[in-house]
Amino acid sequence: MNAITGNANAERRAELLATAAEVFAALGYNATTVRRIADEAGLLAGSLYYHFDSKESMLDEILSAFLDELWAGYGTVLAAGLGPGATIEALVTQSFRQIDRHGPAVAIYQKESRHLSAQPRFTYLTDSRVKFEDAWLRTLERGVAEQAFRGDLDVRLVYRFVRDTVWVAASWYRPGGTHSPEEIARQYLSMVLEGITPRT
Amino acid sequence: MNAITGNANAERRAELLATAAEVFAALGYNATTVRRIADEAGLLAGSLYYHFDSKESMLDEILSAFLDELWAGYGTVLAAGLGPGATIEALVTQSFRQIDRHGPAVAIYQKESRHLSAQPRFTYLTDSRVKFEDAWLRTLERGVAEQAFRGDLDVRLVYRFVRDTVWVAASWYRPGGTHSPEEIARQYLSMVLEGITPRT
Amino acid sequence: MNAITGNANAERRAELLATAAEVFAALGYNATTVRRIADEAGLLAGSLYYHFDSKESMLDEILSAFLDELWAGYGTVLAAGLGPGATIEALVTQSFRQIDRHGPAVAIYQKESRHLSAQPRFTYLTDSRVKFEDAWLRTLERGVAEQAFRGDLDVRLVYRFVRDTVWVAASWYRPGGTHSPEEIARQYLSMVLEGITPRT
Amino acid sequence: MNAITGNANAERRAELLATAAEVFAALGYNATTVRRIADEAGLLAGSLYYHFDSKESMLDEILSAFLDELWAGYGTVLAAGLGPGATIEALVTQSFRQIDRHGPAVAIYQKESRHLSAQPRFTYLTDSRVKFEDAWLRTLERGVAEQAFRGDLDVRLVYRFVRDTVWVAASWYRPGGTHSPEEIARQYLSMVLEGITPRT
DNA sequence: CATGAATGAGCCTTCATTCAT
DNA sequence: GATGAATGAAGGCTCATTCAT
Secondary structure (H helix, E strand, O other): OOHHHHHHHHHHHHHHHHHHHHHHHHHOOOOOOHHHHHHHHOOOHHHHHHHOOOHHHHHHHHHHHHHHHHHHHHHHHHHOOOOHHHHHHHHHHHHHHHHHHOHHHHHHHHHHHHHHOOOHHHHHHHHHHHHHHHHHHHHHHHHHHOOOOOOOOOHHHHHHHHHHHHHHHHHOOOOOOOOOHHHHHHHHHHHHHHOOOOOO | OOHHHHHHHHHHHHHHHHHHHHHHHHHOOOOOOHHHHHHHHOOOHHHHHHHOOOHHHHHHHHHHHHHHHHHHHHHHHHHOOOOHHHHHHHHHHHHHHHHHHOHHHHHHHHHHHHHHOOOHHHHHHHHHHHHHHHHHHHHHHHHHHOOOOOOOOOHHHHHHHHHHHHHHHHHOOOOOOOOOHHHHHHHHHHHHHHOOOOOO | OOHHHHHHHHHHHHHHHHHHHHHHHHHOOOOOOHHHHHHHHOOOHHHHHHHOOOHHHHHHHHHHHHHHHHHHHHHHHHHOOOOHHHHHHHHHHHHHHHHHHOHHHHHHHHHHHHHHOOOHHHHHHHHHHHHHHHHHHHHHHHHHHOOOOOOOOOHHHHHHHHHHHHHHHHHOOOOOOOOOHHHHHHHHHHHHHHOOOOOO | OOHHHHHHHHHHHHHHHHHHHHHHHHHOOOOOOHHHHHHHHOOOHHHHHHHOOOHHHHHHHHHHHHHHHHHHHHHHHHHOOOOHHHHHHHHHHHHHHHHHHOHHHHHHHHHHHHHHOOOHHHHHHHHHHHHHHHHHHHHHHHHHHOOOOOOOOOHHHHHHHHHHHHHHHHHOOOOOOOOOHHHHHHHHHHHHHHOOOOOO
């Protein structure tokens, strides 16, 4: 296999996965039939099995590709040694960029990750969640210690608040809308950090 | 049918619906089999059809019961003629009470309402969403006009922010935990209204 | 479940298994479709799954029922403490009785046991084969030692000869034909023991 | 096509058929996928269709090549005008030579010929079986008449006994083992003709 | 009220086969 | 001669639903 066919292969897979991700996101994984994905992609259901082992492996590939890219971004941020406030800002901005780029994958992750993580194949979802929680909790706690964040709130509650607040946006965000991901991140951060009531 | 059997009937239905709601919430509507519900309720799958027309009608009953009660509470709040800030506080507190009482129903609503609302049987989900949106948007706009809320933010964005922020809590909230719904509402409101950074 | 429904259940299963065994024997396990079994049994393919977990579990039940009964018979024979000649005669007669009663199961066993025994679920096939081989080889060796059997032949070859000679009969034997299993056993034994050429 | 490419072609076909025969024998015809044969032969599934019309035509070619060679040998024997005993000896020896040379084909024949012979394409299997039966029965009957074989046995039973006895050996015989086909033939003949109990 | 057995539609998947390159 | 991608028919299995008992 040379570089050209290699790319052709990879491109086809990517196309099909993008289609699958959209359908999964729209209908839910269980409610999505392989036939439906195939229809949307313009081939027959059986033909998908030339490219993928199973419906589940499509899901797997979609989710792990998303998480890989997510953690590449997060890694850079966390390694940058920023202060708590700046770290939160950077993480949130990164998250909205992922929502922009991997919208369907994020939506799928939101809907399905809980019950998927019980299956051995998807334990990496749990791993990711744990890492994610660690990173955020540590940043928030550091922020409280440095008085960058309020100390009168339950930190775990704050964590869930910010986490959900950001990711749920995937359920309504559509790329190419009026707001860029960075703009949305800015407004969200402003709300989360300063609240929706005026200061002074 | 006399009053006694009527009540017995109603109680049995309620029990079965509570069981169904829990399973739907835990596994997702599509992934839930009628057999699973029946197992959990201690009878055979076929026997459920003595009580309900279909799996879908169980879902229907669960969701509409939840929405009815939700709107009973919201109606009182909206009719009370409170100021924007107090209205928001009351609505959020009401919401957390619903999460406390109808946890599974709320979770189901979050996961399934989008694609259900396309079906004729579930148009009331759309109606509810629209009413909900109206109430919140009007309250927020009034708040901006009265300078109770910041005017430099996109109101629709604020709406989504607050809405999601509250309801997503259903995905992790468990009744009978360390925080009462009112306590969680207070902390959430504090975050939403004042932000997570200290005010001077 | 009372005795009556218990029996009804067991009878239905037995009926269905008998049908399945015939079809498996006639067409081969792989070439047999679940639909075909269902047609032959007078119900729909899906309905078989009310009674059995899978096509494979039907096969499993057929084979293990056969082997259980086979070994019940063999056990009695081997425990009787007969001489080598009488033991061989009793084993062969038992075998023809099994062919008579479990014809299809024997045929399936002959055709499929080799590649089935690789699967974890069917390791008991290997176990049975080993036990079988042991019993026969020991009996033959004892017979050679006591000069009841010829000593100039390779015992393993004799084992295979007798074994195959008997069981292959399942491929043509039909119950209710002109010869009873005992009569066939007698003729086979006569050939195996004395050969097909006249003894002076 | 010149002689050289013709030979190259023929050799390639033969190679591929040998591979196919081994796989068919090992897994069974139905359970064998074209992909598996291709893997084993080192090319892709689709490429086999340059050489053969179909999976079935591979099977066809394997079986008819085997039967052609078998009948070439049998023909010589039957035309030699030997006595019944010598004829039987020669036929059995021929058979073991075929098992040695065409082991997989023989195994396939044993497993699949019954249900294949129903298909029009494979009627030659039935023809062969009938010719085979005729030759053996006539020889046996002649032997009984000449008192070379015992007259107190059912001749059809004897036929089946000897036939199966020989061919089933294909299921365990592996070429290149400790015994040559001629040696195995000698032992089998000794058992069949003289029995496994000592004579006087 | 509940059971047990069956229905029938549909799902994921496999696989022999085709064909443009 | 071989590849890669696709086809289309079928197969095993699941599941909501029905209904006589």
